[in-house]
Amino acid sequence: MALPLCAVGIALFALAPVLSGGFVLHYDMVLTPRQPLLPDVIGVSARLPRSVPADAVFALLTTIIPGDVVQKLILFGAFVAGPLGAGRLVPAVSTAPTGSTGTRLVAAVAYGWTPFVAERLFLGHWPYLIAYACLPWIVAYGLALRRGEPRALPKLVLAIVPAVLTPSGGVIACLVALAASGVRRAGVVGGVALVLNAPWWVPAVLHRGAALSSPDAVAAFAARAENWAGPVVSVPASRAIPLVPVFTLAFVVLALLGQRVLASRIGVAPARSLLVLGAGGVVLALLGTLPFGADVLRWLVATVPGAGLLRDGQKWVALWAVPFALGLALAVEQAARYLRERWQRVALFAAAAVAPVVLLPDLAFGGFGRLEPVHYPDDWRVVAERLADDPREGRDDAVVALPFASYRAFAWNDYRPMHDPAPRFLPRGVVIGDTLYVDGAPIPGEDLRAEQVRRTLATDGDLGAVGVGWVLVEHGTPGDVDPALLDRLTPEYRGKWLSLYRVPGDVGRAQQFAPPLAPVLVADGVAVLLIGSCLLAAYCPWPRGRGRFSDTSEVEGVRWPSS
Numbered sequence: 001m002a003l004p005l006c007a008v009g010i011a012l013f014a015l016a017p018v019l020s021g022g023f024v025l026h027y028d029m030v031l032t033p034r035q036p037l038l039p040d041v042i043g044v045s046a047r048l049p050r051s052v053p054a055d056a057v058f059a060l061l062t063t064i065i066p067g068d069v070v071q072k073l074i075l076f077g078a079f080v081a082g083p084l085g086a087g088r089l090v091p092a093v094s095t096a097p098t099g100s101t102g103t104r105l106v107a108a109v110a111y112g113w114t115p116f117v118a119e120r121l122f123l124g125h126w127p128y129l130i131a132y133a134c135l136p137w138i139v140a141y142g143l144a145l146r147r148g149e150p151r152a153l154p155k156l157v158l159a160i161v162p163a164v165l166t167p168s169g170g171v172i173a174c175l176v177a178l179a180a181s182g183v184r185r186a187g188v189v190g191g192v193a194l195v196l197n198a199p200w201w202v203p204a205v206l207h208r209g210a211a212l213s214s215p216d217a218v219a220a221f222a223a224r225a226e227n228w229a230g231p232v233v234s235v236p237a238s239r240a241i242p243l244v245p246v247f248t249l250a251f252v253v254l255a256l257l258g259q260r261v262l263a264s265r266i267g268v269a270p271a272r273s274l275l276v277l278g279a280g281g282v283v284l285a286l287l288g289t290l291p292f293g294a295d296v297l298r299w300l301v302a303t304v305p306g307a308g309l310l311r312d313g314q315k316w317v318a319l320w321a322v323p324f325a326l327g328l329a330l331a332v333e334q335a336a337r338y339l340r341e342r343w344q345r346v347a348l349f350a351a352a353a354v355a356p357v358v359l360l361p362d363l364a365f366g367g368f369g370r371l372e373p374v375h376y377p378d379d380w381r382v383v384a385e386r387l388a389d390d391p392r393e394g395r396d397d398a399v400v401a402l403p404f405a406s407y408r409a410f411a412w413n414d415y416r417p418m419h420d421p422a423p424r425f426l427p428r429g430v431v432i433g434d435t436l437y438v439d440g441a442p443i444p445g446e447d448l449r450a451e452q453v454r455r456t457l458a459t460d461g462d463l464g465a466v467g468v469g470w471v472l473v474e475h476g477t478p479g480d481v482d483p484a485l486l487d488r489l490t491p492e493y494r495g496k497w498l499s500l501y502r503v504p505g506d507v508g509r510a511q512q513f514a515p516p517l518a519p520v521l522v523a524d525g526v527a528v529l530l531i532g533s534c535l536l537a538a539y540c541p542w543p544r545g546r547g548r549f550s551d552t553s554e555v556e557g558v559r560w561p562s563s
Helices: 002-019 054-061 067-092 101-112 115-122 126-147 152-165 167-181 183-196 198-205 216-221 244-266 268-287 291-303 313-336 342-359 378-389 448-458 483-487 517-539
Strands: 398-402 436-438 441-443 468-474 490-494 498-502
Touching: 002 067, 002 101, 054 067, 067 101, 067 115, 067 126, 067 313, 101 313, 101 342, 115 126, 115 313, 126 152, 126 167, 126 183, 126 268, 126 313, 152 167, 152 183, 152 517, 167 183, 167 198, 167 268, 167 313, 183 198, 183 517, 198 517, 244 268, 244 313, 244 342, 268 291, 268 313, 313 342, 378 490, 378 498, 398 448, 468 483
Parallel strands: 398 468
Antiparallel strands: 436 441, 468 498, 490 498
């Protein structure tokens, strides 16, 4: 019971203020009471599918569960599942009943209380938190598949599924699965990875644009130095403490020393694969800070479609998390064996478990008020209903949100920076500005439709001619709106926080930048079929016999050994 209680305690200590009523709206963590099921949620839009299939999953969940409840379940579940999986992995990687409770707890805290978790939480990257929470479970089932255990393959697939909510999360999870399962299973695992990630890579490949990113984003998203140690220990604020690099180096050394113990328990090959993959993740995280590395990244994102996944290099540190947590825990376990007194061993495990929390206080209590739930003003509900109930023709007309920017800082949300919620709240396609500003420097966007609307607004052109039938003005957030533009529109609703205008005249058909619907639906269907098949294979009590998931069957080229 100690390990589950520890995992729940980590979640409560980090998220206590977040779990009250309302939504946490901060940077990219913008969820709504009920997200409409529009083509955008499966990647059939002018935007690149960076939130696919996360938006589709959330839209489906909010048809039966209120969005604020879903948000809390997501965050709490991720904060519990990650440490729980890491702690369970300690005895799971041993061929003997070793792995004391103290070792498990050290691994759990070392995995669940990290700068990566804090950074992704405060940036609102909830799908990354889910992917991160899946990695220990992926390693466990990947090792089981390497050993040839029955039903390991379908369970590995199911462990990967929550991680593929976004492209980067899917790539990270599948790399870890390949490292854990080994070369002999690479074909099967690689095929599974291709199918599970199809909901985002198929619309990305079929996108009408070039799927290229601005090279300026490399420097904007590169790790920053917070103290004398450089970018290695950057983010969050507590990393600026001068002694933090010393403790960070000490933990890394211990984790590396623990790799020898890990190799003795799971085998040299899987331990080496996980360690090399983790080192590669650290290199990718630091690549944008190196002169030659920055040049390479700039060339890649500007030349190779989809290489924009590499621009936020710090997310690849997640690849180092599992070998780090396991190595640190096993090193502490080995050190404890040299202590004669029980109280000394208990004290050592307690100090090792508490140290990550002491060195990273920023994560506690939602960043000590940095994250607090709020409620959407009623204007949002009213505008959504007006758009949904409009009886006139042109129900597919798009909405342009003004000020024309991607991020907001509303007074009702205490001016916290947040992504514009309109695309996830309103029952129509919404066009928002996609130019991103980092430290005041503009980073050009990737949405071709947004660029078309931007040119139309700049030249006082006809919005109706580019398929825009509505204009939403959001009040109480920085940005300017041209009064002359509003004078040409028909007011439909005026509220304290939102005003809705109708574009008069005929609304033409917008230029099609989105990928075709049919192949995207096929990709989604194949992925869902694989997931459903694996659910049946993993948990249905199939009778023994040929053709079943039993001790004599062959599935996906893997022969299950006798149990």
